Structure formats: C-alpha cells, structure tokens
Amino acid sequence: MAVPVPWACCAVLAAAAAVVYAQRHSPHETPHVQYERLGSDVTLPCGTANWDAAVTWRVNGTDLAPDLLNGSQLVLRGLELGHSGLYACFHRDSWHLRHQVLLNVGLPPREPVLSCRSNTYPKGFYCSWHLPTPTYIPNTFNVTVLHGSKIMVCEKDPALKNRCHIRYMHLFSTVKYKVSISVSNALGHNATAITFDEFTIVKPDPPENVVARPVPSNPRRLEVTWQTPSTWPDPESFPLKFFLRYRPLILDQWQHVELSDGTAHTITDAYAGKEYIIQVAAKDNEIGTWSDWSVAAHATPWTEEPRHLTTEAQAPETTASTTSSLAPPPTTKICDPGELGSGGGPSAPFFISVLVTLALAAAAAAAAASSLLI
Amino acid sequence: MDLRAGDSWGMLACLCTVLWHLPAVPALNRTGDPGPGPSIQKTYDLTRYLEHQLRSLAGTYLNYLGPPFNEPDFNPPRLGAETLPRATVDLEVWRSLNDRLRLTQNYEAYSHLLCYLRGLNRQAATAELRRSLAHFCTSLQGLLGSIAGVMAALGYPLPQPLPGTEPTWTPGPAHSDFLQKMDDFWLLKELQTWLWRSAKDFNRLKKKMQPPAAAVTLHLEAHGF
Numbered sequence: 001m002a003v004p005v006p007w008a009c010c011a012v013l014a015a016a017a018a019v020v021y022a023q024r025h026s027p028h029e030t031p032h033v034q035y036e037r038l039g040s041d042v043t044l045p046c047g048t049a050n051w052d053a054a055v056t057w058r059v060n061g062t063d064l065a066p067d068l069l070n071g072s073q074l075v076l077r078g079l080e081l082g083h084s085g086l087y088a089c090f091h092r093d094s095w096h097l098r099h100q101v102l103l104n105v106g107l108p109p110r111e112p113v114l115s116c117r118s119n120t121y122p123k124g125f126y127c128s129w130h131l132p133t134p135t136y137i138p139n140t141f142n143v144t145v146l147h148g149s150k151i152m153v154c155e156k157d158p159a160l161k162n163r164c165h166i167r168y169m170h171l172f173s174t175v176k177y178k179v180s181i182s183v184s185n186a187l188g189h190n191a192t193a194i195t196f197d198e199f200t201i202v203k204p205d206p207p208e209n210v211v212a213r214p215v216p217s218n219p220r221r222l223e224v225t226w227q228t229p230s231t232w233p234d235p236e237s238f239p240l241k242f243f244l245r246y247r248p249l250i251l252d253q254w255q256h257v258e259l260s261d262g263t264a265h266t267i268t269d270a271y272a273g274k275e276y277i278i279q280v281a282a283k284d285n286e287i288g289t290w291s292d293w294s295v296a297a298h299a300t301p302w303t304e305e306p307r308h309l310t311t312e313a314q315a316p317e318t319t320a321s322t323t324s325s326l327a328p329p330p331t332t333k334i335c336d337p338g339e340l341g342s343g344g345g346p347s348a349p350f351f352i353s354v355l356v357t358l359a360l361a362a363a364a365a366a367a368a369a370s371s372l373l374i
Numbered sequence: 375m376d377l378r379a380g381d382s383w384g385m386l387a388c389l390c391t392v393l394w395h396l397p398a399v400p401a402l403n404r405t406g407d408p409g410p411g412p413s414i415q416k417t418y419d420l421t422r423y424l425e426h427q428l429r430s431l432a433g434t435y436l437n438y439l440g441p442p443f444n445e446p447d448f449n450p451p452r453l454g455a456e457t458l459p460r461a462t463v464d465l466e467v468w469r470s471l472n473d474r475l476r477l478t479q480n481y482e483a484y485s486h487l488l489c490y491l492r493g494l495n496r497q498a499a500t501a502e503l504r505r506s507l508a509h510f511c512t513s514l515q516g517l518l519g520s521i522a523g524v525m526a527a528l529g530y531p532l533p534q535p536l537p538g539t540e541p542t543w544t545p546g547p548a549h550s551d552f553l554q555k556m557d558d559f560w561l562l563k564e565l566q567t568w569l570w571r572s573a574k575d576f577n578r579l580k581k582k583m584q585p586p587a588a589a590v591t592l593h594l595e596a597h598g599f
Binding site: 122148149168169170171172173174175176178195199236237238239285286287 | 422425447449451452460461462463464465468469560563564567568570571573574577578581
C-alpha cells in the first residue's frame, strides 16, 4: 500500500526536472536579430555556451568550416552582403540547437535627397525623398514641415512610401517653408533640410491627351490639341500658359511656340508629307517653373492621294476637273509653295521651282527656329 | 528648362509701350469703350512689369544690405514690420473676395508700400540705388493710378486714408542698424509677394469681366493723374 506512492512521486519529480532542464537549455523561439556593417568583422558567440564548448555552426542549414571558429564563437571577417543569413550553433555531439542569429549586413544611411513640388497650386505641395545609395537594411524616415514657427502636418501618400503631402493654409505668404527629414536604421542616422518660398516650387504636371491631327486639304498644317493637367485644381483662377515644340522626325532642331491661353494650336509651316513629333509643356502664368514635356504626339500633314497616269489620258471632262483641283482652296495662303504641285504630273520646270521654293522655305524655317530657341 | 529670359524680354518690350500710353488710360471712352476689361489687362501687365523690375532692384538692394540679407536661404522670423500690409490670406477668403474688396486691398497695400519705399529711398546710400528706387517708385505710382482707374470704371470709391493712420516714415526710436535692415528686407519681400498676388487678383477680375456686360457701356472719366 505504501510502496506505489513514493514511485509516483519520483515520476512526477523526474518529469518536472526534465521540463526545467529543457526550458533552461532550449534556444529562443525567435532568433536574435543582429545588424552589422558591411566590411566590418563580427564575432558571434554561441549563446551562453562556454568558450571551450564543442559546437558546430551552420548558416541557412549549411555547415561552416571549423577554421572560422574561435572556440565556440564564430568569427566573420570583412562582411559582405552574402554573409546575411540565419546562423545557428549546435552542440557538436547531441546536435542540440543552442543559439540562432539572424545576421543582416548593411550600411548606415547617407544624407537623404529631399525635394518638394507643388503641382496642385494653390491646394498644396508634396515632398519626396530617397537615399542616394542603398543601405540593404530597413530604414525609417521622419519628415517635419515648418512654416515659420508653425508645424504643419505632412500626410503620407497612400501609394508611395517615400512621399507625403502638405496642404496650404495660407496663400501669398512671405514666410519660407522648411522641410526636414531624418533617416535612421540599426547602423546609423542622417538628416537634411530644405527651405523655400511658396512660389518657387510650383511646377505643374505636363499637359494631357496631346493629339495632333492633319488638316484636310492643307498639306502644311497640323492641328494640335491638349488638355490642362488634371492635377491642376483651378485653371480658371490660376491659368496656365503653354509651350509647344515640334519637329519633323528627320530633323533635330525643334520649333517653339509659346501660347498664353487656349489648349489648341495650328502649326502652319510643317514640311509636306513629313512625320512630326509634337510635345507641350505647361506653366502657371506668373509663378514657378515649366512642367516636364508631355507625352509626344505624332502626325503627318495631309497629302493628296496620288493620281494614276491613266486618269489624265481620259476624255476632256476629266481634264476640266483636274484643272479645277490645281486652283488652291480658298482657306490656304495663295503663295504657300506647298499647295502647288498637287494633282496631275508636274512638268519638269515646275517641279524644279517647287524644289527651290521648298529649299528656301527650309532655310528660312531653320533661321527662324534658331532665333526662337532659347 | 529655363525660359525666363525670352519670356520677360518680349513682355518688357510690349509693356514699355503700355507704360508710355499710361496717361491715356482714363480716356478710353474715345474708342467706343469696351468696359473696364482693357484697363484691368493693363493693370495686370503693369504688375508683371513691376515684378520683373523688382527682381533686379531687390537683388541690388539686398547686396547693398550685405549678408545675411542677400543669402538665398535667409529665413528670419517675421518680427517687427507690423505695419506692413500683408499679402498673405486664407485661400477660401481670397477666393470669395468681392471685386470691390479685392481692388481696395490692392490699392491700400500699394499706397502704404509706396510710402515706405519712398522712405527707403531717402536713406539709401548710393546714388545708383536712389535712382533705381526712384524709377521703381514712379512705376509703382503708375500701378496705383491704374488700379484707381479700374475702381473708377467699376464705380467704386477710392479708399480715403483716415487721418492719423497714414503711414509716415519716421526713423524708429533707437532703431538699431540691423533692425532697420530687417525692416527693409521685409518691405522688399512683401512688395514682391504683393505683386505676385496682384497678378492673380487681376487675372481673376479679368476672367469675371470677360463676358462683357451687354448693353451697359461705362464711361471712363479722367481722374486727374
């Protein structure tokens, strides 16, 4: 009767001792995370093991050579990015996992690059930043915006993680804005700041939907239309002016036209039959800088359908219609050399005079273009 | 891309002609009066001309004041210069200003600024600076006249300065040299900002006037320039 009780007691005690032993000697559930600098040397101890304990180290499941060991510690020299990984040390005989280290090799942050821009004047502006060189480890950024002595809120962009938005409270302010950013990671810290006036950072987005179309019966014209950028909130009160540039694909020199209002323009000096590339930029009428160039539009001016020789050899009634097609349509300039030579086979001297006129026109256009270019 | 040079020179050439004809502004009824539109346009053009002129004047003057005033990052707190008319305004308030108030605010601001600027001129050290300042003051006087013309065309009374509130240039008591320079700095800054604001103000007025009031012809009267 008395005999089973002490045996049960011993069993319980043994179990308890086993649990305690296991808890004291099993590794942490999550490995220890460690950040080290690229190029540096690091010594990883095997948890709480003695220096002379017999251990084996593995990285990401692969054994490491014992010559890297200093006792039970792992020594890594001249850290490279490839050294990043999960390091684990095991008791050599029992293969019992003693310690794990998640090593991340990286760099402290360099000075961040910060810029701010208002493409939604007068609603607000945004600031964006980046690091000039990667750190290879996670960084946190902290942005503060000061208007004089007043702190303004910079709301994080929902999509881009290196951008935040500020709403203008007052317009026409003489006090500068100061935007500061600090970046830090496990290996270091850096910061920078910029100051600017409300007006200097205004830069609209490029015009949208630039479309160039040939004009029927006008071999030297192209009609260009575009829309004000959709991000510009109030084109009525804050009108934009536009800058158009165009050139035939075969030439390098651009022609420029500045337009103080309206979202359409007709090019009247296009070379007949040549494909053109056209772009538009926008700027607030008074303040800020020009937008980037829009997406390019391509177009070729209207050319008359070539007539077959058999058509001309037909009866007089067709000759009459051919003659009438030679007269320039009323909407075009009378002395526009490009209008001539349409329809019918041009005679040789006529063709030469057209060539000469075109060459002169090209020379004049080149001269005009070079004087317009800034 | 920087297109400022070509942009401004073309405008300057055009505006010099505008200024030359400035005294003729009130006599528009000769040409069968299209309403206040053209004089609003002229006022707008003047603000642009003045803004351009101020850029070079301010550069010269700030160099004369010396550092830190001529440093691009100079960002002092707005202390003193309390009596300067401030261009800054809440966005919604600015948008909803009625025409009369908009014009009045512009007129009063430039009256004050002109007065301060004349005071600056009295104290400027070099003859060249005084010449530039005097020229600018004349142009600013022209702008005031132009605004007055628009107000008259629209039937608004010119704001009369209340006795005692007219700003007079008195050297402040024990005003240190540095503080004096700070005041000069803020005057030029405020002037620049007002000119930017006025361009927007007059642009807004221009847009509002655009469909011309059909059967109403306004007769502009010469208001003694």
